[in-house]
Amino acid sequence: MTYALGAEPNFIKLKPEQHQLITDFDYDSIMLYGEYAFSKEYYKLKTMVPKKSNKPLKEVGWKNLSKADITRIKKLYGCEDYVYKKDGK
Numbered sequence: 274m275t276y277a278l279g280a281e282p283n284f285i286k287l288k289p290e291q292h293q294l295i296t297d298f299d300y301d302s303i304m305l306y307g308e309y310a311f312s313k314e315y316y317k318l319k320t321m322v323p324k325k326s327n328k329p330l331k332e333v334g335w336k337n338l339s340k341a342d343i344t345r346i347k348k349l350y351g352c353e354d355y356v357y358k359k360d361g362k
Contacts, residue, residue, distance in 0.1 A: 300328040301339035 276282070299305075300323065308330045312318045323330055338346075347353045 296341055296345060299339055299341040300325070300330065301336075302342050303336060303338050304342070305330050 306321065308319045308321055308323070309315050309317075310320055312320050321330055344353075347355065
């Protein structure tokens with residue numbers, strides 16, 4: 274498909290077998306927004322509802338990377354064997 278200059282697609286869609294970071298959905302990921310994010314009536318109208326009702330979506334910005342976030346980052350950059358030690362030793 275041909276696109277006008279500046280109208281090229283922003284992303285290349287990969288097939289599931291091409292995606293190398295596939296893991297279970299991470300409800301604790303720092304990449305998630307809360308259930309009411311971008312809502313016109315905050316705490317009244319939910320914009321996202323988790324499929325697992327016992328797992329509320331947390332707000333972004335006040336928490337750390339989840340264990341799964343760290344696992345995905347390590348896999349993406351090929352450093353799965355690296356262990357971070359806070360004291361640098």
